[in-house]
Amino acid sequence: MRTFRSxxxxxxxxxxxxxxxxxxxxxxxxLNTYRGQYQxxxxxxxxxxxxxxxxxxxxLPADGAADLQGALTKAGYxxxxxxxxxxxxxxxxxxxxxxxxxxxxxxVLDPQFVDIGISQAGRDWRIVLARPLLSAxxxxxxxxxxxxxxxxxxxxxxxxxxxxxxEPDLP
Numbered sequence: 001m002r003t004f005r006s007x008x009x010x011x012x013x014x015x016x017x018x019x020x021x022x023x024x025x026x027x028x029x030x031l032n033t034y035r036g037q038y039q040x041x042x043x044x045x046x047x048x049x050x051x052x053x054x055x056x057x058x059x060l061p062a063d064g065a066a067d068l069q070g071a072l073t074k075a076g077y078x079x080x081x082x083x084x085x086x087x088x089x090x091x092x093x094x095x096x097x098x099x100x101x102x103x104x105x106x107x108v109l110d111p112q113f114v115d116i117g118i119s120q121a122g123r124d125w126r127i128v129l130a131r132p133l134l135s136a137x138x139x140x141x142x143x144x145x146x147x148x149x150x151x152x153x154x155x156x157x158x159x160x161x162x163x164x165x166x167e168p169d170l171p
Contacts, residue, residue, distance in 0.1 A: 024118035026093045027125070028054055031108060031116065034101065041105035049111050058117020058128040060084070068128070077115075078133040083107050087125040096125050 032051040039046045057075040060066050064086040072079050085104050090096035100108055104127075107113075113129040120126075 023093050023096075024059075024120050024125075025054075027096055027118050027120075027127070028052065028116055030093060030097045031100065031127075034097070035109060039105065039109055041109050046109040047111075049109065050114075052116035052129065053114060055115040055117055055130070058115055058130055059119050060117065060126055060128055062086075062119040062121040062124040062126045064124075064126055072128075072130070077130065080131045080133045081112060082128065082130040083110075083113070085125075085127040085129075087127075089123050090125060091123055100127065 035049040036051065037048055055077065057072065057077040060068070060071050064084070068082060068084050069079070072082060085100060085107060087096055087099050090099050107129060110129070112131050115130045115132065117128045117130075118125065
């Protein structure tokens with residue numbers, strides 16, 4: 001009888017572990033929904049923001065023990081700016097979202113951040129928001145230079161009105 005009970009608990013434990021594994025992704029979706037709407041944060045209102053892109057290099061241990069800049073450098077994330085939010089206590093996505101909205105809305109609603117990584121271990125959560133260096137978003141330098149040259153030549157080929165020396169400057 002004892003063996004049967006143990007075997008019956010295995011699927012329940014596996015389902016609970018799988019549900020918890022999906023919670024960081026669910027929190028990222030909830031934060032993107034939150035950012036995508038007009039929000040009040042303190043005495044300011046924010047405009048809707050584009051969604052944050054999940055970046056696996058930003059998923060750091062939930063216990064917060066790792067050096068943030070060192071860990072991101074080691075992971076190969078070329079950061080321009082980064083902020084980490086550590087939560088201890090929320091048991092699910094909704095509780096974590098409420099804690100972020102209440103205490104970290106200015107960070108989450110900061111339009112400079114474009115990437116996110118979230119980890120969870122039990123009731124500990126770590127949310128890393130970052131903005132990479134511009135050079136990280138560029139492609140091959142030769143191709144980027146050719147695209148820039150083509151855009152400049154296209155702009156130069158467009159007719160434009162010249163200002164006469166005696167015309168006043170427009171406001």
